[in-house]
Amino acid sequence: MIRRIEFTSRNKTIFMGASILGVVLIILGLIVDHNQPGRFWANFLLSGFYFTAFSVLAVAFMAIQYLASGAWSSGIKRIFEAMGMYIPVGIGVIVVIFLATFIGENNGMHAIYEWTHADVVKNDVVLQGKSGYLNMPFWLIRGVFFLAIWALAGRAYRKYSLNEDEVGGMLNYNKSFRLSAFFLPFFGFTFCVASWDWLMSIQPHWYSTIFGVNVFASSLVGCMTLTNLIIIILKKNGKMEWVNENHMHDVSKFMFGFSIFWCYTWVSQYLLIWYANLPEETPYYLMRMHGGWKSLFFINLSLNFFAPFLLFMMRDAKRNLNWVLFVCIVLLLAKYIDWYMIIMPMTAGKDSGFGFYEIGFWLFFAGIFAYIVGASLAKANLLPKNHPYLVESLHHDI
Amino acid sequence: MSHEAAIREPLIFGETNYSVITDEICAPAEAKPTKHWYIGFTIAMLTLCIGIVSFYYEVTHGIGSWGLNKTIGWGFDITNFVWWIGIGHAGTLISAILLLFRQDWRNSINRSAEAMTLFAVVCAGQFPIFHMGRVWNAFFTLPLPNDYGPLWPNFNSALLWDVFAISTYFTVSIVFWYTGIIPDLATLRDRAKSKTRWHIFNFFSFGWTGSIRQWNRFELVSLILAGLATPLVLSVHTIVSFDFATSVLPGWHTTIFPPYFVAGAIFSGFAMVLTLLIIARKVMRLEKYITIGHLEAMSKIITLTGTMVGIAYGTEFFMAWYSGYSYEQFTFINRAFGPYWWSYWIMISCNVVSPQLFWVRKFRRSPIFIFIMSIFVNIGMWFERFVIIVTSLHRDFLPSSWAMYVPTWVEFGMFVGTIGLFFVLFFLFAKYLPVIAIAEVKMIYKKTTHGKPAGAYHGEQDYDQDKAYELAAAAHGHGHDEHETVGEHHH
Amino acid sequence: MSIIKIRRTNCIVAVFNDDEVLMGALRKSREKGYGIIEVFTPFPVHGIERVLGVKRSNLGVAAFAFGCIGLLFGLSLTGYTNTFDWPMNIGGKPIWPLLSFMPILFECTVLITALGMVATYLCISRLAPGVIPVIYEPRSTADKFVVLLEIDSRADEIRNNMKAWGVEELRDDVHVDHNMPFPIPFKLK
Secondary structure, eight states: OOOOOOOOHHHHHHHHHHHHHHHHHHHHHHHHTOSOHHHHHHHHHHHHHHHHHHHHHHHHHHHHHHHTTOOGGGGGHHHHHHHHTTHHHHHHHHHHHHHHTTTOTTSTHHHHOGGGOHHHHHTOHHHHHHTTTSOHHHHHHHHHHHHHHHHHHHHHHHHHHHHHHHHOSSHHHHHHHHHHHHHHHHHHHHHHHHHHHHTGGGSTTOOOTTHHHHHHHHHHHHHHHHHHHHHHHHHHTTOOTTOOHHHHHHHHHHHHHHHHHHHHHHHHHHHHHHHHOOTTTTHHHHHHTSTTHHHHHHHHHIIIIIHHHHHTOSTGGGTOHHHHHHHHHHHHHHHHHHHHHHHHHHHTGGGOOSSHHHHHHHHHHHHHHHHHHHHHHHHSOSSOSSOTTHHHHHTOOO | OOOOOTTSOOSSOSSOOHHHHHHHHHHHHHSOOOHHHHHHHHHHHHHHHHHHHHHHHHHHHOGGGSSOOSSOOOSHHHHHHHHHHHHTTHHHIIIIIHHHTTOGGGGGTHHHHHHHHHHHHHHHHHHHHHHTSOGGGGGGGSOOOOSSSSOOOOTTOHHHHHHHHHHHHHHHHHHHHHHHHHHHHHHHHHTOSSHHHHHHHHHHTTTOOOBHHHHHHHHHHHHHHHHHHHHHHHHHHHHHHHHHHTSOOTTTOOTTHHHHHHHHHHHHHHHHHHHHHHHHHHHTTOTTTSOHHHHHHHHHHHHHHHHHHHHHHHHHHHHHHHHTOHHHHHHHHHHHHSTTHHHHHHHHIIIIIGGGGGGSHHHHTOHHHHHHHHHHHHHHHHHHHHIIIIIHHSSOSOGGGOOOOOOOHHHHHHHHHHHHHHHHHHHHHHHHSOSSOHHHHHHHHHHHHTTOOGGGEETTTEEOHHHHHHHHHHHHOGGGSSOTTTTTOOO | OOOOOOSOOSEEEEEESOHHHHHHHHHHHHHHTOOEEEEEOSSOOTTHHHHHTOOOOOHHHHHHHHHHHHHHHHHHHHIIIIIIISOOOOTTOOSSOHHHHHHHHHHHHHHHHHHHHHHHHHHHTTOOTTOOOOOSOGGGGTTOEEEEEEOOTTHHHHHHHHHHTTOSEEEESOOSOTTSSSOOOOOOO
16 A cells, blocks of 8 residues: 655745745844844754754654653654754854854854863963863864764664565564664763753853753654654645544653643753752853843743643543644744753843844744655655554554 | 554463452452561561560650761651652552553552552651651641741741641551552452451441442542542652752752652652552462563553653762852762762762663563562662761761761661551551452453454463564554554544 | 543343453444443443543542542641631741741642542442442443443344443343342332
8 A cells, every 4th residue: 555645846835935035134134133043043953953863863753762662652652763863063163163163253252152262271280271172173072973873773674664664574674673772872862961061051151951851852852842743744635544543642742741741851950950959050040040041941841831730631622633732833843942041041142132143043944844744754665564563553443 | 342553561460350359359358468478577567576675765765866967967767767768669550650650560469569658658757756856746847826936837848848748648648558459448348258257348348349439539539539649649759858959958959859859759669559559469369460460560660760860960960060069069079079979989980870771671571570679769769868968967067067878776676667557557458358359450451461463472470562463564564553443432 | 622421321241251252342342332231340441431432520620629628628627727716836936937838738639628528439430338220230340341232223233232242241231130039129210
């Protein structure tokens, strides 16, 4: 049975159009908000990281499903595979930020990371102590290495899965299973390190050991949100008839559960820092709880925790297509604000706002993401054939 | 009709049906205690007596009978407390979180694991209570109206959070456990051979009949309780970790403590479940229901949580360096290479290194090997708490007050005593109540055994997934998985 | 809409050996419009509520209500004692520090939700220590599946159909099991 979708030229135009519109907005931003390199590069990192993190989690989620013998997700597996195809763009983000550093003093990494300025480090004992870790070449090597391995794992899952469609048997399943066993611990470790490198080191004096777990929770919620969004779009177009409200219910449960987990990590970090009140740690929150940031600080908590918690509490809420669509949009915005709060105060600082740059960069990467995912989904059968657990997913009923 | 994939390993091995399941699980609870039971119970009682003597000595002589000093205010007491509380996490994890994740294998181990949880929490509770010294004033921790002037407990204190967290956890765990055991008590009631026994079990089974309405509500209550118990179980060890992390002490104040403590708790809890169940399944002849596959699944969770704990150790160590905070750096160097270096390396080797052996399939399917490993993990997790507590305290900010901690016989006696208490309670449970959730095993019986190709069974308890796939594909034709009923399955 | 009727009428007891056979018989009985008074099973049979049209219980609402009560209880407990009755300066924190009361609020909420919901469940299911149940077949908590069928003018048809649909045993409405060494106390609702 062939269940394919077509990646039409109309789709291509829309997605490429979104990216081009993004570029136009960025150029407008350069004209209107000129001389704001901090804000420019911070937005590049924010939107670049936003979609990359969600895609990486798609690969990690596949690994979890294989290891836990999860069956319900095998019917929507192609969506995770397609999202995994986006990861190489993340390498591009890292490399561009690195290379742009050489344009001038206020560009690329210099615009984002305080520790790249030699004169700052010279006068700062603490940063000197960290320079063995926080230095530009090592930062680039780590970033590219992690992303490359994640991308390769994503490709491997895709390859095995497509091969499984052709030949059947347990061969490819077993390969994927073994890959998962090695990938998951690697991912757990490297994703934490990557979150320190890309996000935490923006405020280089500040540290929090739970930081990586918090970013992981955010990314998993984001990944599940995008998955639900893609399911909804496909279903609204009459595709994926084997996916029903039961599958959506499960994806929604992950959104719900990990939004609570996100709040748990957020509170753990905030409460401990608030309670101990140490001068090493509190500046992070002092900066984000005063001035214009204060309202955003509480909006962040509301949208990321209270919104999904209340909107998704009832069982039927997780099974209603349009309601889920609404929550997905809320959570996409919530995740954006979450990382906006992490990145912007130290980079864009007083220039922060919500304008051409923010919308432009988000649209630019969203267009690329949609294009890659759409094209990958169209390349293969939407229903993975011969997956040994598929029968359970097709009869999924909760 | 069951739609379970052919490659899923069956959770029940051997010939059985609903009637046999009932008979086999009820048998130990209906028979007279065996000789082994009496021997085990006596040993446990004697061990408990050691504890009673030690507790008595401590209460009459005061905390001075312990090896604590001005520098090291927490030693064996809090180490044991956290260790026991950690062990008390697996039961609720199995019954709640694995229920939410629809892990069917939990159905045959949840009852005993949860009972174990309750007993572990009972043991844990003794230490903070007796650490108060004047135990008769323990009610000061409760917000009771009083005549001492408006003297209320301080709700900002992490130690008071503990009082609330652990008592809530204990209460909700009992409620969850008891809600689940009601139908099984009714089964025992209906099998009763004497009027007295019938009335006793009817009293405790609340007059359960198993009507559809009862089951309908039962399932929903279990699900909602699972939803409540999931954040609750996370909160308990989180709040225990707050006892340390809300302080400003290097080695204690670190934000990863909450999830890291929870992972460690699950890790040690599963180890204790394995320790008990590997013996219980053998002695009570329940290998059919607690299969090698169950042990393997738990071993995998041990590997996962052990690795998570390992990553947390690494993160802490790295962040100590990264922070540039010299006291933090000293604490961690001191942990690994200071006078208590041995406890640190016992912790690392038992918790991080040894679970990696479970990567080998043969190891994680060998009950004896798993049993030995579970003991290692129990030891490792005890030392983890010892390392966190004692090595962070013994060399504090003032080198003139650096000290060492040596426990006295009273502390050893109390620790050993709680182990005795734990086993006394577990022996009583295993004798008088069904150790496996009868109804829940019946619920998965057909799903997990029917439609599995007979040719895929190997040896006594081995199931060949590859072979199962082949046989199923041959039986259903190649289009087996691309199911004809696609799209028809909407309710 | 539920077709299970609470009222006790003239009825027969159909005992089944297997849950799949039971489900088949129930499905067909519903098609024929037979009155199913009650079904007793040893374990929750998947999908049976759907066949019988039993609505999903509303216990979730009770849980939510108790949750709100629990939260309010926690807020008033901490607020009254530590903020209103005897405010104390603890490490320079505010006297109404919602954040450090949060663990208490959470525990109170969970505790009262769990206790309240389980109490509701026991009440509406008529479960309590000392309740003497009506038992039609003692093995319905072990390996038998029991259906209580209302007998109307189609008595013979029902009996014959039940036999055709795989019933193991058909009995008149007898609650006392004579195989037992003692009669089970019978209680009319």
